[in-house]
Amino acid sequence: MSSATRTISRPRRFTGAGARWVPYAFIVPFSALFILFLIAPIFVAIGSSLFTVKSSGLGFGGDSAAVFAGVENYVRALTNSDFIASFGRVLLFGVVQVPVMMILAGGLALLFDSSLVKAKRLFQFAVFLPYAVPGVIAALLWGFLYQPAVSPVIQFLASIGIEANLLAPGTVLWAIANISIWSYTGINMIILFAALQSVPREMYEAARLDGADELRIAWSIKIPMIWPAFLLTTLSSIIGTLQLFSEPAVLKTITPNISSDFTPNMAVFSAATLGNNANLSSAMAVILGVATLVVSLVIMRVTNRRNGASRDA
């Protein structure tokens, strides 16, 4: 395909392409927005996290002012057991939710890539569709299904003698995981499916000639070939887990079992809005950002090593 295009395309003339400022002009829109909305806020947050607003007496004297506090906010955040517990909670969530979702997405991608499935387009669309539903809406929809008095699912279970409470302290985390799996399996499936499509078909033919069945082909060819895509989607899922916010924030309105600091991001939000302490909130956000960075680096390091190993082998 590419060679065909190449033969018919003529070399273009770029009359002004030699000017030195041209490349800079091209990157201005991106870098301006990137600096203003990503880099600058990071520095503003770090700066803000080093200050604290102090008043005196009753506070009505109009003397409240931001004073330099050093690491005070960081100490407060790190000694807040509820904030630390929220990290443990999302880690537990990630350890269960990410593998379940990735196995589902991988399994579905392999199924759609095989000849076993009829009406492929329809089913692919059906699996992908939840991703098109915004996270907040998804949580609202599932919220209805989780409330006994309005949920047909729970009422059905009750009619056959199963008392399900999906919003209890022990189950609410998995009720959230269920929403995440429902929402994001589709997009991961599509990425893995696209990776499968780019595997040269000749390899399957060769494997079949060698007597491999479909399962063997999937296990020994397809999965190793899409492993990088698999790791990429897993990494972004883990990062998404650490940033968990909208689903629990929406479900919080229907159950008291999601506290105001249920996830790290919710703790950041509630410190800033309900607690009215933007400085403490900034420190918490910086801690969350660093934690995410560390987790990402560790995973990338492990991934690269493994890729290197498989290439060597």
Added chain:
Amino acid sequence: MKFYLAGPTRSRITMGVIASASALALLAGCSAGPASTGGDSASGASTVDFWGWVPGLEDLVDQYNKLDTGTTVTFHRMTGDDGTKVKAAVDAGAGPDVVQLSTHDLPDYVIAGRVQDITEFVSDDESNYTPSSWASVSFDGQVYGVPQGIGPAGMMYRTDMFEKYGITVPTTWDEYLDAARTIHAADPNVYIANMSPSEVGQWMQEVQQAESSWYGVDGDAWDVGINDEGSQLVAKRWQTLLDEGLVTTDTMWTPEYWANVNAGKIATISYAAWFPSLLASNAESTSGLWKIAALPVNEGSTNAGDSGGAADVVLKGAADPEAAAEFISWLNGSDDTQETMISVGGIFPSTKNGLASPALTSAVPFYGDQVVNEVFIDAAENTPATWVDGPNYGTAQTALTDEFAKVINGQTTFLEALDAAQAATVDDLKSRGLSVNE
């Protein structure tokens, strides 16, 4: 478009420039600040941007704009989390000129300097307001807002259930407990009330009834009384109701909650004067089955309770505080606005002309044509003036609701929850450099 297609290079550069220019325009738009804050009253043409949530405010704003005041008011109806955005908007210089606030949040705004002192513009209004409502907008002798309604409490109850099980309407909390036991024993699917761990207002009205307050001022330091004697009385009451399984524990305002109300699972709801109209619209199927009585009283007391009111305040960024103050003074105090505020807005007035308005004493069909506000007028007169709002209400409220969630799961008790919330609130005050009496 064709013009730019003259050559590939030029078109790309042009597009690049257009893209960056529009990006810059976007940024400029973001940082332009309060576009709405208009000129000063000297020039005779001010614009006041107003955020509020009371139904019918659109009509009142229109009415004001037709008066020849030289001020044009623009209105934005607050929904969802608009309330949590206000502080950030003010700090960013992009806030409205006037906003409606819960009076519980006001001290926080005053200390952070987010509201303007409007004493000189509204001090003449004081005589038209109930003393407790005026006190809720006054700090250190200065006035920071105009009251917009209060929340005296009453008890909505299901007449049909009370009749069916031969229960007389409880007037004391002891009788209430007996009624709770009787009704649940007679029908295990019926509960006397719902204890929503997130609904702090229902908690506060009983705390105030017990002559307690979360905050107090003693000298130049704050008192914190979230776990004081009155609160402990309320805690023991609900602990008994919870331990004996006499209440449901759903989160209020959820589909689950309203489904249970409609299904007749809940026999009484105690809440503020603004609640009856919400009950009527969310539980239409139970029309005619409810009546409203006074909140049951504590032994040896005739006190009623109040969960707090609202106020309109002039925010820091307002260019013309005088015009803004004049508007909120008219909106809340004028004889022309009382009827709309009461009958459309569902506000229980904090004004004397409002309390005298015939709109307040109309019969309500949902409650079997009862003149429900008679109960609330009585409650307003019997509410002790003990409640003081403090500087970190948000922190106290969050701590309490998070702890109450553990209580209804049996992980802790109401008394322990109060102690935990007290400690969290005191710690937070200290971290702000404020003085706390201990």
